[in-house]
Amino acid sequence: MIKHLRSAADLDAATATLILDTAAEMAALSGREVKKLPALRGRTVVNLFYEDSTRTRISFEAAAKRLSADVINFSAKGSSVSKGESLKDTALTLQAMGADAVVIRHSASGAPHRLANWVDGSVVNAGDGTHEHPTQALLDAYTMRSRLGRLDGLKVAIVGDVLHSRVARSNVLLLTTLGADVTLVGPPTLIPLDVAAALSKSTKVSYDLDSVLPDSDVVMMLRVQTERMQDSYFPSAREYSRRYGLDMPRMRKLPEHAVVMHPGPMNRGMEIAPEVADSPRSTIVEQVANGVSVRMAVLYLLLGGK
Amino acid sequence: MAYLLKGVSILGAAPTDLYINDGVISAPVPDAEVIDAAGLVALPGLVDVHTHLREPGREDAETVETGSRAAALGGYTAVCAMANTSPVADTAGVVEQVWRLGREAGLVDVQPIGAVTVGLAGKQMAELGAMASSAADVRIFSDDGFCVADPKLMRRALEYVKAFDGVIAQHAEEPRLTEGAQMHEGEVSTRLGLTGWPAVAEEAIIARDVLLAEHVGSRLHVCHVSTAGSVEVLRQAKARGVRVTAEVTPHHLLLTDERAEGYDPVFKVNPPLRTRSDVEALRQALLDGVIDVVATDHAPHAVQDKECEWSYARPGMLGLETALPIVLSVFGPKWDLIADRMSIAPARIAGLDGHGGDLTKAGTPANLTLVDPSVQRVVDPAELASISRNTPYAGMTLPGRIVATFLRGEATVLDGKAVK
Amino acid sequence: MAQPRADAPSKIILAGSDLHRVVDRIAHQILEKTSGATGTVLLGIPTRGVPLAHRLAARIHAFEGVDVPVGSLDITLYRDDLRLQATRALGRTELPAGGIDGLRVILVDDVLFSGRSVRAALDALKDLGRPSSVQLAVLVDRGHRQLPIRADYVGKNIPTALSESVKVALTEIDGADEVKLIGGLT
Ligand SMILES: [Zn+2]
Numbered sequence: 001m002i003k004h005l006r007s008a009a010d011l012d013a014a015t016a017t018l019i020l021d022t023a024a025e026m027a028a029l030s031g032r033e034v035k036k037l038p039a040l041r042g043r044t045v046v047n048l049f050y051e052d053s054t055r056t057r058i059s060f061e062a063a064a065k066r067l068s069a070d071v072i073n074f075s076a077k078g079s080s081v082s083k084g085e086s087l088k089d090t091a092l093t094l095q096a097m098g099a100d101a102v103v104i105r106h107s108a109s110g111a112p113h114r115l116a117n118w119v120d121g122s123v124v125n126a127g128d129g130t131h132e133h134p135t136q137a138l139l140d141a142y143t144m145r146s147r148l149g150r151l152d153g154l155k156v157a158i159v160g161d162v163l164h165s166r167v168a169r170s171n172v173l174l175l176t177t178l179g180a181d182v183t184l185v186g187p188p189t190l191i192p193l194d195v196a197a198a199l200s201k202s203t204k205v206s207y208d209l210d211s212v213l214p215d216s217d218v219v220m221m222l223r224v225q226t227e228r229m230q231d232s233y234f235p236s237a238r239e240y241s242r243r244y245g246l247d248m249p250r251m252r253k254l255p256e257h258a259v260v261m262h263p264g265p266m267n268r269g270m271e272i273a274p275e276v277a278d279s280p281r282s283t284i285v286e287q288v289a290n291g292v293s294v295r296m297a298v299l300y301l302l303l304g305g306k
Numbered sequence: 307m308a309y310l311l312k313g314v315s316i317l318g319a320a321p322t323d324l325y326i327n328d329g330v331i332s333a334p335v336p337d338a339e340v341i342d343a344a345g346l347v348a349l350p351g352l353v354d355v356h357t358h359l360r361e362p363g364r365e366d367a368e369t370v371e372t373g374s375r376a377a378a379l380g381g382y383t384a385v386c387a388m389a390n391t392s393p394v395a396d397t398a399g400v401v402e403q404v405w406r407l408g409r410e411a412g413l414v415d416v417q418p419i420g421a422v423t424v425g426l427a428g429k430q431m432a433e434l435g436a437m438a439s440s441a442a443d444v445r446i447f448s449d450d451g452f453c454v455a456d457p458k459l460m461r462r463a464l465e466y467v468k469a470f471d472g473v474i475a476q477h478a479e480e481p482r483l484t485e486g487a488q489m490h491e492g493e494v495s496t497r498l499g500l501t502g503w504p505a506v507a508e509e510a511i512i513a514r515d516v517l518l519a520e521h522v523g524s525r526l527h528v529c530h531v532s533t534a535g536s537v538e539v540l541r542q543a544k545a546r547g548v549r550v551t552a553e554v555t556p557h558h559l560l561l562t563d564e565r566a567e568g569y570d571p572v573f574k575v576n577p578p579l580r581t582r583s584d585v586e587a588l589r590q591a592l593l594d595g596v597i598d599v600v601a602t603d604h605a606p607h608a609v610q611d612k613e614c615e616w617s618y619a620r621p622g623m624l625g626l627e628t629a630l631p632i633v634l635s636v637f638g639p640k641w642d643l644i645a646d647r648m649s650i651a652p653a654r655i656a657g658l659d660g661h662g663g664d665l666t667k668a669g670t671p672a673n674l675t676l677v678d679p680s681v682q683r684v685v686d687p688a689e690l691a692s693i694s695r696n697t698p699y700a701g702m703t704l705p706g707r708i709v710a711t712f713l714r715g716e717a718t719v720l721d722g723k724a725v726k
Numbered sequence: 727m728a729q730p731r732a733d734a735p736s737k738i739i740l741a742g743s744d745l746h747r748v749v750d751r752i753a754h755q756i757l758e759k760t761s762g763a764t765g766t767v768l769l770g771i772p773t774r775g776v777p778l779a780h781r782l783a784a785r786i787h788a789f790e791g792v793d794v795p796v797g798s799l800d801i802t803l804y805r806d807d808l809r810l811q812a813t814r815a816l817g818r819t820e821l822p823a824g825g826i827d828g829l830r831v832i833l834v835d836d837v838l839f840s841g842r843s844v845r846a847a848l849d850a851l852k853d854l855g856r857p858s859s860v861q862l863a864v865l866v867d868r869g870h871r872q873l874p875i876r877a878d879y880v881g882k883n884i885p886t887a888l889s890e891s892v893k894v895a896l897t898e899i900d901g902a903d904e905v906k907l908i909g910g911l912t
Contacts (some may be wrong), residue, residue, distance in 0.1 A: 001813045018815060025800070025816040034853040038802035067803075088613050108615035109488075109499040110569030131499030161319070169499060198496035300803070305813030 001301050004123040004201070006112040008134040008173035016178055020142050021296035023290070030066070030293060040069035046099040048115075049075045050106045055264065055288070056126050060103045060135075063295035069303070072097070087111060093209070100303055104128070117290035122302040130164045137170035137264055139294040141178060143283050144218050145261050145292070150180035157212045159185040159244060160222030160271050161233075163192045164234075167263045168222055169199065176200035183216075185209050186244060189233040209244055213253040218262040221246050221271045237270055247273040251281065259283050284296050307716065308335045314343035316665050318641035324348060324665065326672040329715035333668055334674060340718075343676055346709055349645050351383025351414075351673035352630065353652035353661045355446065355475070355553060356529055356601035359385070359416070360621065361407060362400070363392025367694050370407035370416060373626070374605070376691040378413040380626040380716040381675035381708040384653065384661045385604075386413055389421040390451040396421035398440035403485035405442035413718045413726070417656060420444040422474060423465050426452050431463060438470040445657040448475035450529055451576075453511055455481050460515060464524035467517065473551075473655065475527040476515050478536070479577065488617050490563040490578040494651040498566060500616065503578045505533040512536050516543035516550050528552040530603050532577040534587030541596045551655050553601035554588050556632035557623055557698060561585075565698065571612050571619030572698050575605070578621075589636060592647060599652040602629045606694035624697040625718035627690055630677065631704035639679050660714070674713040681707040691724065728787040739892075742907040745865075748881035749778070752863055753785035755879050760830060763792050765858070767826055769799040771835045771847055772817030778865060779834040795822030797856075799833065804846040821854060831857040832878075836894040838864040841875035866905060868873055868892045 003009050010018070027093075029037065045064040051058050058072065064071045074094070094102055101122040104112050108166075109129030116123040127133040145151050156175055162168040162184050172182050176199075183190055184203040196203040206212050213219065224244075226237050234240045239249075246260065254260075258283045260272075268274045277284060308327040315321055321344065327335045354377065360368040366377075370387070378387045387404050389395035401418040408416020424430045437444040439574045447467060454460045454476060462476050484507045489495050491502020512528055516539065519526035531537065531552045543550050557575060563580050564574040573579060591597040595648060605622025612619050635642055637657035645662075653662030663670035683706075685699040711719040718725055740748060760766050763786050770779030777797045783794045800817035808814070833847050844862060851860065863879035870888040884892060884907065895904040 008699070022816050023817060029803075029819060032854060036853070037803040038849070068820050086610060108617045110616045111623055113569040114615055128499070129499055166499060169497075192496040193491060193502070194493040195496055198493040245895060300816075304803075304808050306810055306811055 003302070003303065004112070004116050005046065005134050005298055005302065006116060006123060006125045006171040007132050008137050008177070010134070011174065011177060013177050013179070016138070016141070016174060019138055019294070019297045019301060020145060022301060023138070023142050023293040026296040026300070027290070027293040036067050036068055037066060038068050039300055039304050040064070040067040043069045043100040044072060044098055045069045045299065046072045046074055046094050046097070046102045047100050048094065048104045049073070050104075050111070051076070051127070053127065054104060054290065060126060060295050061191070061286075062292050063299055065115055066292070067261040067298055067299055069299065072099070087114060088118050091115055095119050114131060115300065125300060127166055129166065131166050132170040133166040134170045134174070135295055135298055136167050137174040138298065139287060139291045140171055140220065140263065141174055142290050142294050143261065143287050144259070146284060148217055148257065151175065154217045155183070155215055156180050156218040156220065157183045157185050157216040158222065159209060159246070161190045161224045161228060162186055162195070162222065163190045165222045171220065172199045172203055176202055183212055185212050187240070189232050190228070209250065210253065213250060216254060217258050218261060219246065219254065219258065220263070220265070223265065223267055224271045226267070226270065241270055244275050245271050245273065248275050251276050251279065253282070254297045256303040261287065263287070308332070308338035309431055309674065309712070309717070310338040310340045311343040311348065314346055314348045316348045317645055318347055318639060326715050330672050331558065331665055331668050331670045333707065334513045341710065344678040345680060346678050347639070347641060348665055349381065349641065349650060349675050349677060350649040350662050350665060351675050351711060351713065352381045352648045353656065353658060354382055354385040354602050354604065354626065354629070355527070355599060355652045355656050356450070357385040357626065358390065358603070358605045359387045359404070360456070360606055362403065364608070367608045368610075368692055370404060371411040371413070372691060373604070373606070374411040374413035374416060374577070374695050375724045376624075377624040378711045378713070379540045379691050379724055381630050381677065381711055382414050382626060383673040383675070383711065383713050384417060384625070384656070384658050386419050386446055386656050388450045389419050389448060390426055393427050394421050395419065395422050396426070396443070398433065398436040401437050401442040401444050402440050406642070407512055412462060412713075412722065414690040414713060415658065417658060418442045419446045419450075419475065419569050420449050422447045422449045422454050423459065428452060428455055428459065430533055433461065434463070434465045434467055434472065435470065445470070445472050445477050446527065447472055448477065448529065450475065450477040453477050453479040453481060457514060457518065461518050461522060463631065464519055464526060465522045467554060468524055468662070469543050471657070472526050475529050476511065477529045478511035478515065479677075480507040480510050483495045483510070487578075489566050489574070490580050491564060492581060494563045494566055500566070501700060503581065505535050506585070508533055508577055509535040509539055513539045516540070516548050519550060520546065520548045524549065526550045529596055530555050530558065530601065531588065531591070532558045532575055532580050532584065534584045535619070537587045537591040537596055544596060551598045551651075553599045554592055554595070554597045555601060556625055556629045558588055559585065559592070559600070560632050561698060566616070569616045571614065571616050572623070572650060572696050574616060574619050574621050575623050576621035577602075593637075593643070598647065599655065600633055600647050601652065602626050606692050607696050608694060612696050622696065624690065624694060625691050626702065627686070627692070628699050630699065630704045630708065631683070634679065634706045635704050672712050674712050676710040678707045678709050680703060683707055734909040736906045736908040738853060739907050740882060740903060745859045745903040745905065748865065749781050750785055751790060753782050753880050754881045756782065756832065756863065757786060759878065762790060763794050763854040765798045766794050766832060767824075768794055768796045768832050769821055769826075771843065772795065772798055772800050774894055774896050774899060776832045778836060778894050782834060782863065795824060797817055799834070799847055799850055801843060801846040801850050804849045806842060806846065819850070819854075826851070826855040826857045828858050830859050831863045832862065832863050834863045836865050837892050838862070838867045838877050838880070839870055841871045841873035844875050845873055865894060866892055891912050899901055
């Protein structure tokens with residue numbers, strides 16, 4: 001098993017599949033009355049959150065607690081972190097506390113890589129800047145697999161602000177590792193340069209959502225921040241939503257079995273219409289539940305052995 | 307003090323005896339101290355047109371004295387100190403302070419560069435004339451660290467310095483195209499999720515500036531050229547006769563953007579490390595003379611400014627003590643080329659008359675350095691004379707050891723060690 | 727614990743029909759001791775306890791026509807030696823539809839050795855419900871208990887040295903039915 005989960009690129013197909021299979025077992029166990037499992041008793045998991053993300057933090061916290069790990073939440077607010085303590089000094093403190101794993105959320109890309117130089121424990125990337133969010137990709141893959149039964153050969157469209165999306169980067173890496181065909185869709189301003197060469201050779205790019213939908217098994221809508229239009233990535237929210245938003249007429253272009261995903265938080269009316277978000281094709285609610293199972297699997301596989 | 311450099315090879319020529327007396331290359335004199343220079347190559351003392359000495363303001367990263375020592379150990383006899391100190395070297399007072407500190411250290415000639423605009427803010431021209439007529443005798447002006455982005459201001463500055471044969475050294479970076487930029491924009495930046503610094507942001511400014519320089523008939527110097535596209539712009543401008551000179555750093559001649567993969571900010575620099583094809587184009591441009599000089603852009607940074615997240619780290623790398631070994635490793639023992647690009651041409655650009663002279667002629671100021679090209683050395687950051695440790699070459703094996711350096715006939719380095 | 731080398735000498739203890747007879751005997755014992763296996767659930771411990779539990783259920787059905795519910799109980803997350811080895815993949819835990827509350831649970835495993843797996847199974851069981859009683863059926867008891875645990879149904883007692891190991895192969899998993907003693911002096 002790997003030591004850290006800093007990038008979805010840390011996972012080969014066998015390891016990624018093991019995580020998804022383990023998550024399935026964890027999900028089966030979570031239906032019972034006593035949810036706690038003793039596997040990580042005596043282990044300490046630190047949630048080191050430099051960005052507010054209650055959803056992700058709670059998901060990791062629940063996962064660690066269900067495995068009986070001791071959880072320490074170290075958030076930027078009300079700690080030395082906000083007083084300008086460096087990441088390195090914080091790392092040395094966590095090291096002294098005996099952290100077996102540090103789950104880090106940070107606005108700077110690569111912060112988990114830096115942290116891994118300074119702590120002995122495992123580092124789990126819970127979202128770093130505009131780089132990656134590998135556990136989100138794992139839960140997305142898990143959700144696709146449980147809805148559609150497979151990942152190999154699945155046609156996945158990832159739509160929106162790919163340039164600034166850590167979710168998109170991790171998903172491209174993980175899904176292509178697992179044999180899915182990924183097409184990135186968005187205005188050219190929001191698709192990064194050389195994206196196929198950078199992430200995975202098989203990645204395709206399209207600027208035309210309507211032509212991609214009929215041949216997609218999964219369409220994943222990324223959050224688009226309206227601030228982006230101040231920076232001329234697109235002229236207006238209205239134009240964005242007309243060209244790249246998923247509304248009901250567009251959803252009807254999808255094949256019968258296709259599902260709609262969103263990593264959240266959603267901009268209803270911008271990238272996704274409320275009726276689409278709430279439709280039975282939407283996996284948005286199960287994505288949240290699956291998050292805990294996937295994170296349990298990751299923590300168990302990183303910390304459960306020697 | 308007189309020296310006899312016995313059996314020295316001047317620029318790779320056959321071994322000869324070289325006498326130094328009274329600060330100049332001299333005819334044989336009795337009682338000279340003999341230095342066994344068999345196997346050593348004598349080069350005119352290296353001249354760096356782009357050094358950050360950090361004093362005043364960031365003496366925790368470097369001082370004029372420690373930077374001078376690093377320079378001497380790297381074979382330099384003159385360095386041009388960039389203006390982005392704190393306070394900024396935008397007045398006669400500050401440039402004279404730096405110049406005086408250099409004299410006191412006495413290890414290399416420290417030639418201050420003056421800021422183009424007040425506080426490097428790019429708004430109002432600094433008192434360039436006052437700096438030119440100060441004791442520091444400033445001839446190069448630069449807002450380095452920032453680009454003089456305003457085209458009207460750049461035009462005026464280019465024109466204004468003609469009165470005292472000055473030159474504007476431009477840090478070519480269109481600021482709107484590099485907002486938040488962290489590394490070269492391309493495949494690697496996409497993978498790492500770091501905001502890209504596109505090549506065109508440099509090329510567009512160089513293109514604009516050579517046209518401005520051509521229009522007003524002024525001299526322009528382009529700092530740290532980093533892209534193949536910039537090379538093409540310069541090649542065309544030079545072919546038209548534009549009075550433009552350009553520099554390239556050792557790191558842009560050697561390293562590529564793939565170094566960013568581990569997010570170690572020791573590889574963060576501005577302009578950023580580029581691609582393999584850029585590196586190839588820069589090497590060729592230096593050979594062709596499209597790029598005139600190698601300049602270190604020696605940029606010391608305190609530990610806390612590098613031991614942090616990539617995007618919080620300050621850009622810059624140490625360069626003085628490794629420049630010659632890097633150039634040797636890239637080009638091999640092309641001594642005439644090395645002497646021209648690292649000493650003669652930079653001395654000419656900076657107007658440093660005593661440097662870059664002909665070592666075969668008696669009477670030439672004895673600014674020279676002795677190199678042992680047969681030695682391979684592993685770069686150990688702990689051994690560097692700089693206060694800072696941000697060398698990107700840690701652990702690399704590089705050719706060449708600087709054995710001795712002489713500044714106006716006085717040894718500043720002997721047996722590979724600084725004399726003071 | 728020390729594993730015998732791959733090329734260590736080995737000896738077949740049970741093969742094919744012998745193993746089937748042993749399973750039959752356990753099935754008979756269960757019927758006898760539980761007065762017809764009513765109110766009973768078989769929980770196999772992965773990996774090889776699971777097919778064994780299914781075989782026992784099938785034999786009980788064949789002998790008496792009784793349908794005994796079968797499930798599986800993975801103990802990985804309850805093991806006390808997790809940190810001594812590389813991370814283990816999880817097995818499946820699947821309780822029969824009727825659950826286990828108030829029922830007699832018979833845990834089924836292939837080899838009984840230190841007893842630690844059984845303790846982990848008891849811990850896992852406790853988090854799943856409240857059976858009226860818990861029994862243990864094993865194909866092989868090789869001795870060397872480290873805990874006060876004994877089996878209610880034993881297919882075969884095989885005295886072993888600590889340096890030896892017992893390897894159970896089942897057709898469902900391994901393609902053949904066989905119990906082998908590996909290592910030690912023959
Ligand atoms: Zn610069």
